Amino acid sequence: MQIEFYFLISSFLFAIGLAIVVTRKNAILVLMGIELMLNAANINFVAISQSAPDVGAGQFFALFVIVVAAAEAAVGLAIVLRVYDYFKTIDLDNINELKG
Amino acid sequence: MTQVNDILDWNPVTIMALLVFCLPLLSFIIISISKEKHQVLMSWLASLTMLMASLLSIAVLLQAWSEVYHTKFTWFQWAEYIFTMGLLIDLPAALMLVTVNFIAFLVHLFSIEYMKGDEGYKRYFAFLGLFTASMIGIVLADNLLVIFVFWELVGLSSYLLIGHWFSKEKAAKAATKAFIVNRIGDIGFVIGLSIIWLQFNTFDLVELYSLMGNIQVADGMWISASGSSLSLIWLTVAGIALFFGAIGKSAQFPLQIWLPDAMEGPTPVSALIHAATMVAAGVYLVARIFVLLNIDALTFIAFTGAITAMMGAVAALTQNDIKKVLAFSTISQLGYMLMGMGVGAYDAALFHLFTHAFFKAGLFLAAGSIIHSLHLSNQANDFDAQDMRNMGGLRKSVPVTFIAYVLCGLALMGMPIFSGFLSKDAILLDTLTWANAHQSMFFYLIPILGFGSVLITAVYVSRQILLVFFGEFKGQEVKSIKENSLLIKGVLLILSIMAIGVCWSINPFYSEMSWLMSHIEIPSSAFDIGMLSASFAPSHLMVSLISTSLLLTGVVFAYLKYRPEGQYFRNYSLETLKPQNFWQSLSYENWYLDQFYQTVFINPFHKITSFAKAIDTHIIDRMVNLFGMGSVIFSYIVAWFDRAFVDGTVNAVVFLTGRVGTATRSIHGSKAQSYILAAVIGLIIIIFLIF
Amino acid sequence: MTIIELGFYFFSILACLSAAFILFTKNVLYAAFSLVLTFLSVAAIYVIAHAEFVAVTQIMIYVGGIVVLIIFGVMLTNKLADKKPISGSHNKFMAFMVALSIFVMLIYTIGQINFPLITKALEPNLKMLGVGLMSDYLLPFEIAAVLLLIALIGAAVIAGKKEGQDHAD
Numbered sequence: 001m002q003i004e005f006y007f008l009i010s011s012f013l014f015a016i017g018l019a020i021v022v023t024r025k026n027a028i029l030v031l032m033g034i035e036l037m038l039n040a041a042n043i044n045f046v047a048i049s050q051s052a053p054d055v056g057a058g059q060f061f062a063l064f065v066i067v068v069a070a071a072e073a074a075v076g077l078a079i080v081l082r083v084y085d086y087f088k089t090i091d092l093d094n095i096n097e098l099k100g
Numbered sequence: 101m102t103q104v105n106d107i108l109d110w111n112p113v114t115i116m117a118l119l120v121f122c123l124p125l126l127s128f129i130i131i132s133i134s135k136e137k138h139q140v141l142m143s144w145l146a147s148l149t150m151l152m153a154s155l156l157s158i159a160v161l162l163q164a165w166s167e168v169y170h171t172k173f174t175w176f177q178w179a180e181y182i183f184t185m186g187l188l189i190d191l192p193a194a195l196m197l198v199t200v201n202f203i204a205f206l207v208h209l210f211s212i213e214y215m216k217g218d219e220g221y222k223r224y225f226a227f228l229g230l231f232t233a234s235m236i237g238i239v240l241a242d243n244l245l246v247i248f249v250f251w252e253l254v255g256l257s258s259y260l261l262i263g264h265w266f267s268k269e270k271a272a273k274a275a276t277k278a279f280i281v282n283r284i285g286d287i288g289f290v291i292g293l294s295i296i297w298l299q300f301n302t303f304d305l306v307e308l309y310s311l312m313g314n315i316q317v318a319d320g321m322w323i324s325a326s327g328s329s330l331s332l333i334w335l336t337v338a339g340i341a342l343f344f345g346a347i348g349k350s351a352q353f354p355l356q357i358w359l360p361d362a363m364e365g366p367t368p369v370s371a372l373i374h375a376a377t378m379v380a381a382g383v384y385l386v387a388r389i390f391v392l393l394n395i396d397a398l399t400f401i402a403f404t405g406a407i408t409a410m411m412g413a414v415a416a417l418t419q420n421d422i423k424k425v426l427a428f429s430t431i432s433q434l435g436y437m438l439m440g441m442g443v444g445a446y447d448a449a450l451f452h453l454f455t456h457a458f459f460k461a462g463l464f465l466a467a468g469s470i471i472h473s474l475h476l477s478n479q480a481n482d483f484d485a486q487d488m489r490n491m492g493g494l495r496k497s498v499p500v501t502f503i504a505y506v507l508c509g510l511a512l513m514g515m516p517i518f519s520g521f522l523s524k525d526a527i528l529l530d531t532l533t534w535a536n537a538h539q540s541m542f543f544y545l546i547p548i549l550g551f552g553s554v555l556i557t558a559v560y561v562s563r564q565i566l567l568v569f570f571g572e573f574k575g576q577e578v579k580s581i582k583e584n585s586l587l588i589k590g591v592l593l594i595l596s597i598m599a600i601g602v603c604w605s606i607n608p609f610y611s612e613m614s615w616l617m618s619h620i621e622i623p624s625s626a627f628d629i630g631m632l633s634a635s636f637a638p639s640h641l642m643v644s645l646i647s648t649s650l651l652l653t654g655v656v657f658a659y660l661k662y663r664p665e666g667q668y669f670r671n672y673s674l675e676t677l678k679p680q681n682f683w684q685s686l687s688y689e690n691w692y693l694d695q696f697y698q699t700v701f702i703n704p705f706h707k708i709t710s711f712a713k714a715i716d717t718h719i720i721d722r723m724v725n726l727f728g729m730g731s732v733i734f735s736y737i738v739a740w741f742d743r744a745f746v747d748g749t750v751n752a753v754v755f756l757t758g759r760v761g762t763a764t765r766s767i768h769g770s771k772a773q774s775y776i777l778a779a780v781i782g783l784i785i786i787i788f789l790i791f
Numbered sequence: 792m793t794i795i796e797l798g799f800y801f802f803s804i805l806a807c808l809s810a811a812f813i814l815f816t817k818n819v820l821y822a823a824f825s826l827v828l829t830f831l832s833v834a835a836i837y838v839i840a841h842a843e844f845v846a847v848t849q850i851m852i853y854v855g856g857i858v859v860l861i862i863f864g865v866m867l868t869n870k871l872a873d874k875k876p877i878s879g880s881h882n883k884f885m886a887f888m889v890a891l892s893i894f895v896m897l898i899y900t901i902g903q904i905n906f907p908l909i910t911k912a913l914e915p916n917l918k919m920l921g922v923g924l925m926s927d928y929l930l931p932f933e934i935a936a937v938l939l940l941i942a943l944i945g946a947a948v949i950a951g952k953k954e955g956q957d958h959a960d
Contacts, residue, residue, distance in 0.1 A: 007901045009803045009836065013829075015894035016810040022777045022886040026819050026878035028864050030773070032826050035857060036810055039833050042849075046842045051906075056919055060928050062837075062845045063920075066852050067935040071942030073857040077864045078950035084868045092773060093881070777882060780889050787896060 006047030013040035027080045027090040031073060038069045107173055107184075113163045114171035114187045116156050120197060121236045123153040124204070128229030131222060139222040143212050146225050150205035150232065157197040164194035165619065170306055172242055181301060188242030188305055191620055192387055192450050196239045199454050200377050203461045204232045207372040210465050210591045213584065214368055214472055220264055224366065227264075231257035235377050239384065244293055244303040247385065251289065251345065254381060255282045258373050262365040274361035281358040285348015292342030295334055296392070305388060312391045332394075339397025342389055343404075350382025350434045353408040357693050359431055360415075363423040363486075367468030370423060375430050375464050376457035383437040383453050390446055402442025402534075406549040409435030411691055413556035417563070418679065418688040421486050422467045425564050428690070429512060430460060432553055436527055439546060445530030447620040452523035454616065455511065455604060459520060462508035462595030469501045469584050469592060470494060470568065477581045489673055490575030491568045492664075497581040502569050504592035509561045511599035513651055514554055516644070519604050524554070529643045554647050558654025563662045567672060571664030574673055799839045806832035819869065819876040823862050830854050844920050 013036055020033030042062045049058025084090050110118075127149040131142045163169070172186025189197075208228060215221055234257055237250030256279075263275030297303065299322070300311050316323045323329040346352070351359035362374050373379070386393070386401065393401070412432030419425045433456050440449030467486075474485040484490060495502040511518035514525065531547040573581075583589065597603065604616060662668055679685040689695065809828040816822050830853040837846035869876035924932050 003906050004901060005799065005803070006836070006840065008898065009806065011894055011897040011901070012807050013810055013833075014897070015890040016807070016814055018780065018893060019886045019890040020814050022773050022780070022889065023814070023880040023882050024878060025880060028861055028868065029813070029819060029822055029878060031864075032813060032822060032861060035826070035853070036813070036829065039830065039849075039853075042845070043833060043836060046837050046840045046845055049842065050840055056916065056923065059842050059845050059920060060923060060931070062842065063848060063924075064931055064935050066845075066848055067939060070852050070857055071939050073860055074942050074946040075949065077860055078946035078948075080864055081867060081950045090868045091878070092771065773882060777885055777889060780893065784889070784892050784896065791900075 003047050006043055010040040010043040025091050025093055027092055031076045038065055108171050110171050113160055113169040116160050117187050117189055117240055120153045120156045123149045124229045124232035128226050131226040136222055143225045147208040150208050154201040154205045157201045161194040161198050164189045184304055185246045186242045187240045193239050195454055196384055199457050200235050203376045206591045207368045210588055211368040213587045214468055227257050227260045238381050242305050254378050258378055261369040262362045264366055271364040274364040278358040278362045281355050282348045285345050285355055288341040288344020292338050295338035299328055299330055309391050335394050336396040339393040340400055343401050346382030346385050350379050351431050352404050353411055356431045360424050360427045363427050367471055371461045371464030375460040379434055380453050386441045387450055398442045402439050402546055405435045405438030405442055406546045409553045410549045413553045414687050415690040416560040418684050420488050422488050423486055426463055440527035443531045443534035445527050448526035448530055450620055451616055452527055455519035455523045458595055458598040459508040459511035462504055466501050466505040466592055469588050472584055473498055473581050488567045492571045493573040495569040498583045500583055500589045504596040507596035508599045509565055513558045513561050517601045519599050519601050522601055522605050525644055529640055551650055555650045555654045558651045559658045562655045562658030566662045571669055802832045802835040817877050819865050819878050823865055827854055827858050844917055
């Protein structure tokens with residue numbers, strides 16, 4: 001099993017995640033894109049952890065990334081809810097108080 | 101010219117004279133601020149003030165009998181020129197002072213009765229005070245500029261008093277006319293002042309006297325002691341220009357038209373201003389500036405005076421208004437005085453001024469007394485109490501007035517033993533001497549005009565006396581005509597006594613013995629005007645005989661023509677009397693001077709003004725309107741240009757900026773995702789650059 | 792080709808497709824469910840890469856936690872009763888270009904590197920992970936715990952309704 005396949009998958013997922021973050025108007029979808037990008041990064045860690053010299057180290061990183069992603073998702077969603085309370089929408093096009 | 105001796109201190113005489121000036125002024129101020137209910141008291145107070153002024157002026161006269169008093173002080177300074185003002189009291193001034201004050205006092209007294217119950221009673225007395233003060237100002241001032249100031253003030257008070265009954269249109273118009281005609285004369289005065297200033301840099305009379313003594317005439321140039329020189333013609337022009345002021349004020353030809361109209365004023369005013377004092381101011385001015393006048397100017401004055409004397413006398417022949425007869429006779433007598441001045445009879449002219457002041461004031465006040473009586477007897481609106489056609493036979497009802505009138509009238513005619521005889525003969529004598537001194541027969545015109553006027557004067561005075569006092573009363577009588585109160589009678593009697601020659605000369609047939617004339621010295625002039633060292637001195641007796649015989653001829657002629665039984669007298673009524681022929685019309689209309697001015701000056705002026713008005717409305721206004729429309733159109737174009745191009749440019753810039761802003765805003769536009777996108781693009785670029 | 796390789800390819804393609812579906816679908820809820828599928832596929836890939844514990848954690852936290860949270864979020868921010876939670880997209884071209892260039896760049900970079908082959912197949916070693924977390928990685932572990940605690944408290948504070956702010960908007 002060649003390790004490049006993992007990298008290919010992760011690259012693709014990362015690109016897709018980036019595209020989601022940039023294009024989608026819905027704030028929750030943007031969060032989903034971020035999670036997807038974090039997962040793409042995790043795939044790399046896990047793939048690298050199979051090989052020497054430091055076998056398994058990548059898995060720790062993956063675990064921590066998952067934890068941070070969870071925290072990020074929790075805080076991010078909380079913020080989205082506050083934004084929704086305030087603007088009555090989470091469409092990022094309409095949240096433009098900073099517009100000059 | 102710097103003046104070494106700027107200030108001459110006050111002395112008791114000049115202080116007294118100043119007091120004399122201040123008293124009527126005080127009366128003017130007090131009456132002006134007093135209440136209406138005190139007006140009768142105030143008028144008595146004013147008369148008292150005038151009495152005090154008269155007594156003071158007599159005191160001044162006694163002091164000034166043989167000495168000249170002069171006080172002056174610096175008025176203001178302009179550059180290196182010092183303007184002074186002050187009082188110059190010589191004998192003519194002191195005499196004039198007495199005359200003005202005394203007649204003003206009598207007129208005040210007379211007015212208390214005459215103006216009783218008038219609406220403008222208070223105003224009248226206030227203006228009388230103003231007038232008297234201004235007149236005294238003219239008399240006393242030592243400075244041509246100050247004289248001019250008072251000259252104008254006198255004109256103003258004359259205007260105010262002629263227009264006393266300003267609600268009457270005729271009175272208002274007469275006042276305006278008098279004022280405007282006087283202004284025409286004043287233009288000459290101002291021109292004369294300018295020339296004098298140009299040459300001498302001073303207006304002070306005493307300095308002018310001494311400077312004129314030092315001038316030299318060479319090569320047709322007029323060189324003053326300080327070296328400034330002008331062409332000699334300017335000296336003549338200056339004299340004539342100054343005299344032109346006198347022409348206006350003294351109602352001389354060709355400006356005499358205002359005086360008959362001025363009779364619209366109250367009769368005491370006519371007596372004071374338009375007979376005795378103000379109109380004599382012109383003569384007095386000529387006396388004051390006598391040394392400034394050269395031979396040409398004097399000749400001009402003599403001819404003006406002679407012509408006026410004749411014209412006035414002729415115009416007086418056919419008037420129907422009792423006051424207008426007197427007005428024209430005043431013009432005529434003023435002409436006499438100026439004629440006297442012109443021929444160098446300085447003393448005689450002044451003498452005539454003083455005698456005339458008294459008897460003419462007497463005549464006017466007597467006329468006023470008659471008018472007053474008639475008013476009291478008939479107050480119907482259309483009743484003209486001044487028209488002689490409403491009179492006749494009044495000698496029985498107003499005997500005192502009759503006597504006063506006859507006495508003063510005889511003085512006016514120049515009847516021997518009356519005052520007018522003395523002064524008039526002195527003038528006539530000098531004119532004859534003067535004419536003799538000239539080689540040309542042309543100069544005999546003046547004595548001929550003078551003697552002719554004597555004849556005509558006799559005729560019109562007799563005519564007036566006959567028409568007013570003899571025969572039967574012609575007007576409508578409501579109540580019987582009664583003589584006026586003691587006050588008026590007293591005033592009339594005083595004035596008629598002054599008309600008797602003994603008051604003026606011990607020998608009432610011989611003017612040289614007059615206490616007055618013998619003291620007036622003819623000012624020494626640079627020009628040999630005197631009597632021109634007359635080769636032939638006409639006998640005084642001969643002159644007296646000629647004038648007296650002319651006078652008697654006139655009286656006899658008048659009696660024959662105007663006697664109560666005659667045809668003229670019977671036809672003389674409001675309905676029938678019209679000027680019969682050309683000569684009568686000429687006289688009645690005052691030589692058609694008014695019509696002449698109307699045709700030659702006023703009508704063309706009206707035409708010019710209406711033409712100018714037409715030009716204004718049709719051309720200038722139209723041009724202005726066109727210009728306005730043009731500017732409006734132009735501004736519309738500019739506005740369009742503004743909107744289309746300037747605004748367009750600005751809008752284009754704004755639009756462009758907006759577009760650029762919108763374009764750049766899409767990057768900045770508050771879209772977090774755009775920022776992310778930009779960040780990633782930046783990241784890619786960095787990676788490309790690194791690898 | 793072993794069954795493992797087949798599984799790897801299958802789950803790889805599944806992950807890519809479901810991720811692409813998230814990108815292209817308009818319905819947010821579908822996207823959320825598609826995300827579940829992606830995460831499960833990724834978990835399967837972890838298993839294939841001998842990281843069973845990570846895979847389990849992935850399923851527990853992502854599928855059981857984060858996606859549930861996201862679905863709650865979707866439901867709280869959309870009135871599902873009357874209409875579908877539709878959401879559009881923008882910046883499509885630029886995003887496509889950027890994503891493509893990132894992808895190409897990553898592939899290119901990876902292609903440049905000569906990676907060693909996976910030499911030995913690892914056995915599942917839960918013990919190794921447990922010891923590692925309690926020894927070598929104790930400090931990051933504790934920090935992650937504190938971070939989680941802070942994040943939870945923070946999320947509760949941020950999202951929780953405050954008195955007086957109810958009617959502010």
